Amino acid sequence: MQRTAAIRLSGILNTVSKRPLVSNIPTTATLFHKKRMSSFSVKTLGAQEAIELDKELMGPEGGYSLDQLMELAGLSVANTVYKVHPLSNGERILVLCGPGNNGGDGLVAARHLWHYGYKPTIYFPKKGKNEIFERLSTQLRGLGVPFTEDYEAALKETDHIVDAIFGFSFTGTTIRAPFDAVITAMKSSKAPTTSVDVPSSWDVENGPPSEGPGKDFQPENLISLTAPKHLTRHFKGRHFLGGRFCPPYLQEKYGLDLKGLYQGVDQIAELPAAE
Ligand SMILES: NC(=O)C1=CN([C@@H]2O[C@H](COP(=O)(O)OP(=O)(O)OC[C@H]3O[C@@H](n4cnc5c(N)ncnc54)[C@H](O)[C@@H]3O)[C@@H](O)[C@H]2O)[C@@H](O)CC1
Numbered sequence: 173m174q175r176t177a178a179i180r181l182s183g184i185l186n187t188v189s190k191r192p193l194v195s196n197i198p199t200t201a202t203l204f205h206k207k208r209m210s211s212f213s214v215k216t217l218g219a220q221e222a223i224e225l226d227k228e229l230m231g232p233e234g235g236y237s238l239d240q241l242m243e244l245a246g247l248s249v250a251n252t253v254y255k256v257h258p259l260s261n262g263e264r265i266l267v268l269c270g271p272g273n274n275g276g277d278g279l280v281a282a283r284h285l286w287h288y289g290y291k292p293t294i295y296f297p298k299k300g301k302n303e304i305f306e307r308l309s310t311q312l313r314g315l316g317v318p319f320t321e322d323y324e325a326a327l328k329e330t331d332h333i334v335d336a337i338f339g340f341s342f343t344g345t346t347i348r349a350p351f352d353a354v355i356t357a358m359k360s361s362k363a364p365t366t367s368v369d370v371p372s373s374w375d376v377e378n379g380p381p382s383e384g385p386g387k388d389f390q391p392e393n394l395i396s397l398t399a400p401k402h403l404t405r406h407f408k409g410r411h412f413l414g415g416r417f418c419p420p421y422l423q424e425k426y427g428l429d430l431k432g433l434y435q436g437v438d439q440i441a442e443l444p445a446a447e
């Protein structure tokens with residue numbers, strides 16, 4: 173079976189409930205945009221493609237640093253939380269961070285969320301090797317953001333969860349400690365969850381596991397970064413795309429066509445559920 177399922181954006185004008193994508197005045201530009209959006213599709217990527225695209229962005233031709241990409245990814249995550257969980261829904265946000273760059277996105281998001289008026293708490297048991305994680309942690313400590321070791325208590329006392337445990341480099345069917353227990357606890361929490369790039373424990377290509385801690389884990393929201401991965405075909409909640417930095421030559425190389433998707437200064441775009 174070909175693994176390039178596309179997420180059709182037909183009907184997106186109806187599915188974006190909070191804000192119309194176009195103004196009510198039917199100018200030529202808005203009519204063009206309307207036509208464009210009604211036939212829009214975003215290709216999904218496999219695990220290897222996602223890893224390669226990431227490398228190319230940070231390679232000699234891409235020219236990005238990890239700091240830059242993580243900053244933009246984390247900003248997209250924070251903006252998604254702001255959209256799905258406005259401050260009036262409760263200001264306590266628990267950010268569960270894994271040992272890789274997905275965890276780094278969570279740390280960046282926590283800092284932006286603090287500046288938006290939320291009260292983030294971090295659970296970050298294993299720091300990544302890159303010194304960026306230490307710097308991001310220092311920035312958070314400077315804001316007085318707490319780092320907890322008791323994720324079970326924190327899960328009971330939060331209004332929203334950001335799942336930044338694993339991203340597109342998650343492999344295998346067994347989850348190593350301590351994240352196996354964290355995923356079990358996150359799944360049973362009453363607080364709604366926004367997953368970063370990948371619902372943690374899901375296979376990047378095949379989606380939710382049929383057994384283990386991640387069985388039946390369906391977060392309420394997902395923010396895919398740069399491009400949705402194949403797993404999004406199994407995702408049932410609100411789905412956003414962020415990471416507004418992919419240059420046209422890389423979009424073309426990976427079969428992505430993101431032209432016209434992001435509106436104005438938005439860092440995220442809501443996508444309809446996969447067909
Ligand atoms: N191109 C993009 O769009 C960008 C991607 N970023 C983020 O980077 C993520 C990918 O980051 P990484 O490649 O660092 O990896 P991940 O953050 O996906 O996770 C890798 C870590 O998880 C561990 N791990 C993998 N499988 C495991 C298992 N079964 N049990 C326990 N631990 C396991 C690995 O040992 C490694 O420490 C993306 O998903 C995204 O969130 C951003 O930071 C930058 C921009």
Ligand SMILES: [K+]
Pocket residue numbers: 274335336337338339367368369370371372
């Ligand atoms: K995640």
